[in-house]
Amino acid sequence: GAVVSQHPSWVICKSGTSVKIECRSLDFQATTMFWYRQFPKQSLMLMATSNEGSKATYEQGVEKDKFLINHASLTLSTLTVTSAHPEDSSFYICSARVTAGEAFFGQGTRLTVV
């Protein structure tokens, strides 16, 4: 299957700082990328959908000013957690999809805010 690379795989940051997570499709061009959040022993919660060159579409209850998503190219999307707080600590996963095809997932980023 296609490869989606997510970086970093883990990050620890201080409360109040911002953290950027990158999601790259390595061997295909992704028309759409998705960002999910997952708490321990729970399912993935879709946060937002981004299409290259346009603004992301956020799911209900997700603060767009808190979670900034940029999809500047067909192979790269970034999620920036702004002014992070301990409650933002979670596992963040991206996925990339070719139109009408399978979605492939990154390995996830574990964010810990201290």
Add this chain to the structure above:
Amino acid sequence: SQQGEEDPQALSIQEGENATMNCSYKTSINNLQWYRQNSGRGLVHLILIRSNEREKHSGRLRVTLDTSKKSSSLLITASRAADTASYFCAPTSGTYKYIFGTGTRLKVLA
């Protein structure tokens, strides 16, 4: 977009046994995909079955799809300890959002 619901929520079997998990959904689909998630990792795509297919195999995996019942099943034969993971289904129907259920947590005991 629609959400798949996996059943059972948890399954514990002995190594070598078969594991069966089910997925139900509510509206018509174009295809349905199964994913595996090992603890603390991303999702790994296992298999995609299209709405006009009834059964598909990939190694030790066998997926069935019954569109009349709006359900799918994933069978893992001759399970191994390495199959221990959570399994999610993702029914898709034109829109592209994948909304995941709570998954089936499979534990294979050595």
